[in-house]
Amino acid sequence: MFLENEKLKLRALEPEDLEVLYKWENNTNLWVHGNTLTPYSKLALRQYISETQQQDIYEAKQLRFMIELKATNTAIGTIDLYEFDFHHSRAGVGILIDENHRNNSYALQTLELIKEYVFAFLHIKQIFAYITTDNSQSIRLFEKAGYKRAGELLDWVHYDSIYKNVYIYQLINN
Template sequence: MKQITLRAIEPEDLDLLYRIENDVELWNVGNTNVPYSRYLLHDYVANCKNDIYTDRQVRMMVENQAGEVVGVADLVNFDPANCRAEVGLIVLNSYRQQGYGTAMLQALADYAQRILHLHQLYAYVDCENKASLCLFEKAGYKVCAKIGDWLFDGAKYRDSVLIQYVFQKKCD
């Protein structure tokens, strides 16, 4: 498996975040469908506490062994009462199909279980996004619900699945 590091967002990441957040091709796979200004992203980087309990989310940059940013990993919609969070990941185009997505999901799972003590992670995945479905299923996520007409791409509604990873309790 690829060796990666999750790290906090730095001001130097602003240009990359700007490109990612304003990439129209990514809007259909996430919950964002509007452009973000540099000012808004700068404000986010400057003011987020990087504390999931305060912000109810944490966004981390993902680096490979050479120190190159290969993607972004998010835990959002953090629900401390029910010990769960929604997963979001972006693997940059030039690093796709190289094992980084699998490594990112594993690193997020380790962080969520060992540091945050979460019970589960979940994601909503477009039924037509076969690469993402395969990635999550390979990482042990299970499809638990199909949701009709969940995503709108500007022209038509598409079905989505709720995919979930529940951490197994360890026996002593």
């Protein structure tokens, strides 16, 4: 079965996710890992949740799942597919695990679930991730998940008055 294992379930966003999304999206410490430049309002997030319930990945070119612990039905993170390109058969992936649930192998399990979904259900050729070169925890995670470093983009991310290099990691379905 796609999108779940014995501990985790990847599910669509629900209106009840508003508060936890608001907390994660407005955590300025996480903005360096994405493209966020300003805080999100609850109204904007409410609209985003509503829109994502009505669009599929082919239309929106992106898809977000909530990562939920099956035992407690607790949302512990999100995983995004972005820059979905049907023609070139690829999608970017980004993952967030709430700091209270890290170091439990949930991120690795989630990457495995999304890999199965992307390769076996969507029939996509490859998944890629951009990771700043100083993010050793994410580098270890993606390498453990089988991603290979494919290149480095110099001065790619501007954050807190400095530029950071970014590695590109790929997982190709052979």
